[in-house]
Amino acid sequence: MRKVFQAELQQVGEEMVQIATLVEEALANASHSFLNADVQEAEEVISNDARIDFLQNQLDERSIDILALQSPVASDLRMIVGALRMSSSLERMGDLARHVAQIARMRFPDHAVPASIEPVFEEMIEHDKIIIAKVIELLETRNLEHVDAISRSKVRINELHRKVFDILASDEWQETAQVTVDATLASRYLERFGDHGVSVARKVTYLVTGDWNISS
Incomplete structure (x- = not known):
């Protein structure tokens, strides 16, 4: 019975x-469609999100059993x-990638955001990519060295998120209300994606050390 139990774990x-891994793919494709x-590509991200939802439900059912x-x-x-808690965070990350793709789909054939602000979003996306890549490595290895990289990227995402709002509030911003809402x-969405990555890292840290204390 013990061998069966360990195999289930x-x-x-x-x-x-x-x-x-599917969330990582969703982010990559959603961000490409967005930029x-x-x-x-946006349509593919939106339709493929059902696969993430299905796997999360399957994992939760297995865990409850x-x-x-x-x-x-x-x-x-x-x-x-x-x-059970980490699967919820990962599923939400998939949803957030889908939301980014939905913005790209709604604005097509136009770009979702103007060129003047694209570099900020490009950097946010790169840090979200670092976070999900490190989350995968953390889940595979439980090597807590990856937690520092996740935390550093989240700090930078927070800075960039504030920068977006500074740009939107500036006198130089002359875009339409719809473009402002989309940005x-x-x-x-990109900021919250990072939050959920930190949440997963915090839970893995607790499993390894019994300590919840990780900066975000």
Whole structure:
């Protein structure tokens, strides 16, 4: 029975990595469609989000079955409860990537944001890409060295998020209300994507050390 239990725990971990990998792909494609007005790619991100949702539900059902049938204790219990919470964060990251793609689709054939502000979004996206890549490595290895990189990228994303609002509030900003709304929402989605990455890192840190203290 113990071997079966350990195999089930390993499968939960593998499914978590699978979801995170799909989220990484969703972010890459959504951001490309956002920056390049690629409506076909945006449509693919939107439709593929259902796969992330399905896998999250499957992982949650498996975790609940383990709780009910195996009655895990101590570190095994923390791992299962942590998986339930981390899967929710990963699913939300997939949703946020979908939201970015939806902005690209709505504005096609125009670009979602004007060229003057694109470099800020490009840098935000690069840091979100670092975060999800490090989250995957963290889930695979539980090497907490990746947590520092996640935290550093999140700090920079916060700075860029504030910069977007400074630009939108400046006298030089002369874009339409719709463009302003799109830029505001896109910045918020990218900022929240990073938040959920930090949340996953915090939970893995707790599983390894018992300490919740990670900067964001």
